[in-house]
Amino acid sequence: MSTSRAPVSWAGCLLLLLCLPTCQRPQEPTEPVPPFSNKRVRDVNLLLLYDIYETDPTEADKAFKGKILSIEKVADLSWAKAIRRDGNGRQYIPVVRWRSGKPNETREIARFYLYRPENPIVEECRWSPQASGVKGICKGRWDGVIILENCSVFTHFVEGNDW
Numbered sequence: 001m002s003t004s005r006a007p008v009s010w011a012g013c014l015l016l017l018l019c020l021p022t023c024q025r026p027q028e029p030t031e032p033v034p035p036f037s038n039k040r041v042r043d044v045n046l047l048l049l050y051d052i053y054e055t056d057p058t059e060a061d062k063a064f065k066g067k068i069l070s071i072e073k074v075a076d077l078s079w080a081k082a083i084r085r086d087g088n089g090r091q092y093i094p095v096v097r098w099r100s101g102k103p104n105e106t107r108e109i110a111r112f113y114l115y116r117p118e119n120p121i122v123e124e125c126r127w128s129p130q131a132s133g134v135k136g137i138c139k140g141r142w143d144g145v146i147i148l149e150n151c152s153v154f155t156h157f158v159e160g161n162d163w
Helices: 002-023 046-055 057-064
Strands: 042-044 068-075 091-099 102-114 131-142 145-156
Touching: 042 046, 046 057, 046 068, 046 091, 046 102, 046 145, 057 131, 068 091, 068 102, 068 145, 102 131
Parallel strands: 042 068, 102 145
Antiparallel strands: 068 131, 091 102, 131 145
């Protein structure tokens, strides 16, 4: 009886060894650029985007949802200190705005979820950078907050004194 089990055991071990390489967990993305980097990017002012969503959310979704947006002046150069986690543990950069007529109250207006948050992509400006921006895919607005996903960060120079 023990001789009849030996071929089954050897076959089981062989099957396990052959299937093991194909059953591994998928690896984290290792490419140095986000998946949308070869596609068209649309430059947008965040406050204008917010106002458009406040005025007509349906039209704003038609114009921006699913599009790759580049938004300047999102944060200063120490943007990494502002990173927060949502209820699911996902890391994002929040943007808050002072409420009109209420100088002591702020409201979150946007969340930029990072692509590879443990090692985010940062495109450095060649000149003297003064601010940070993001590039990401617009997912629309949820609970009054504009959502961009798969974001990379870039630093940029700010002209004038509007920063």
